[in-house]
Amino acid sequence: MANIVPFFTIIPLFTAFAISLLGRIFKNAFIHTLSIVSQFILLVLSLLSSVLLHRFVDGKILVYKIGGWIPPFGICMVLDGLSSFMLVTVNLLAFFVAIYSLNYMNKYTDKPKFFTLFFLMLTGMNGVIVTGDLFNLYVFLEIASIAGYALVAFGTEAEELEASFKYAVMGSVASAFIFIGIAFLYGFVSTLNMADMARILGTKTNQWVLPFVSALFFMGFGLKAALVPFHAWLPDAHPSAPASISAMLSGVLIKALGIYALARILFNIFGILPVYSKILMFLGALSMLVAVVLALSQWDLKRLLAYHSISQIGYIALGIGLGTPLGILGGLYHLFNHSIFKSLLFLNSGAIDYAINSRDLKDMSGLRERMPITYHTNLIASMSIAGIPPFNGFFSKLIIIIACIQSGYITYAIAAVVGSLLTLASFMKVQKFAFLGELKEKYRDAKEVPLAMQLSMVVLSIICITGGLLLLPSLRYFLDNAVNVLLDGSNYANRVLETALK
């Protein structure tokens, strides 16, 4: 059964280069079919992996030995509850973004290049999630980041190139920090396998290198995740990309490369110490408040959404940083929910851009009449991100706030509530200026977007409404398996190494 694990990187990598090779010969229909088919296979595989892992695998962990070499010597891929949770999130979103891009990317030239870069980014993200080797993680992280830099610059206008350059510089600084961190850790434990690292760190009494390395990782992965002191690149980079890529960047890239990798290293390799969780929680709470205040005054729709990504990442970091079962559950659940509604919001902004060619909130008005589907899906997503009760965002924010109170961090709980209220305020602004009010004369003949774009927006909004059902006892395993991996701490080492030797 472990044989499905490497396909999460094989399929997108193959698709990327097949499109780049054959895309220039065949028509668009070929590129569309190939992208959608391989993305659909990835989605089915990731859903399947989650179900199979829960039903049929003892210990809920699969280890794939690449080339047949046993882990401390060869590279291994690990599929546990957390990996399969992240895989479902990433591939679910990538599937709908790929459908959306079929029509949306007609605005730009050179679709084959777009899909090549898109699938390379997906290779990187899936690779980061399934790998069990720290240097392998770095390589996949670079693949995803570099594809990201190119995709941000895809429009090749001056503003986009500037944003991409800024992103590339900041991203390279982050990668350098991560690289130095990995080098120091390798020097200390003499192995790169994540499970083996955790095992050897457990046997050392004097772990003098850890504070230094964890500071490097906090800076590096914090930059990738855009936590507040390291966030400055995100409000430039995410709005400049094509909307479908903004959805991928804000929806899953910052989480897979930033939050997931940081959580995996802090919890499963280092074994979470109180000081790490305090730092993570503080950065989370800071991001939550600072970014939402900055978002309030934005008039560029996509820039406003980008600031909200920073703020929502803060909630996730706060939840995971708490380290209690309820806190981690809230953090991961919010990660899933945020990836759905934030990408839906970015797809909406892309739809508006597609229809009226503007991103300025002051410029648009009354689009409700002309674009009913976009309006309704946007309303659902706005209420989800603001945490209005029946939608998915409410449940995850509630769990995070309850978890904060339960562990005695009342200040953070209040900060989370305030952040949520300010989010509501800024999305009321979006609703009022973009959709309600008088329809402007120049937008009298604005048309609703094509069918494929409508389809992916509608399905994502349905997931927003039904997302709360994940807390039902029969579906809870999806989240619980992921939470248990983080709660297990450095016991991860034993589980991986034992499964590998079986």
Next chain:
Amino acid sequence: MNIKNQDSYTETGMTLIVKTVTRLTVGLILVYGIYIVLHGHLSPGGGFAGGVIIALSFVHLMLAFGRDIALRKVSKNTVSILESIGALMFLSIAIAGFLGGVFFLNILDKGSPFRLFSAGTIPLSNIAIGLKVGVGLFAIFLTLVILEGSKR
């Protein structure tokens, strides 16, 4: 490399001295790069290092003779097709491991150590990496040159 003689006297590129030396050395550099790739499993070097040397031989050609003459040897289209082929070749070698049951498994006969034909799929992987790195690096250089040219 068989560069026609009259190219040496065209306006583009550097001086006659540089062109003559390039004409003599560029083939050697290319062959040395291919040697590093093919000998990668036995001696220091391998796909990446050899690929860089192969790319440098074309870069050398472009510096000495100018953009157009180098592009006549390897066009932009060829570069981008070869790059994708290199990547797909490496991936297929890895997938071929599934014939033996495991991704990246070395399925070919390993042979005896220190022979040129030994080590199973490693030399093949080196060739794929050499192709990918060589044309990839040349493509980066080419893009920079073309962008610089379009700015004027």
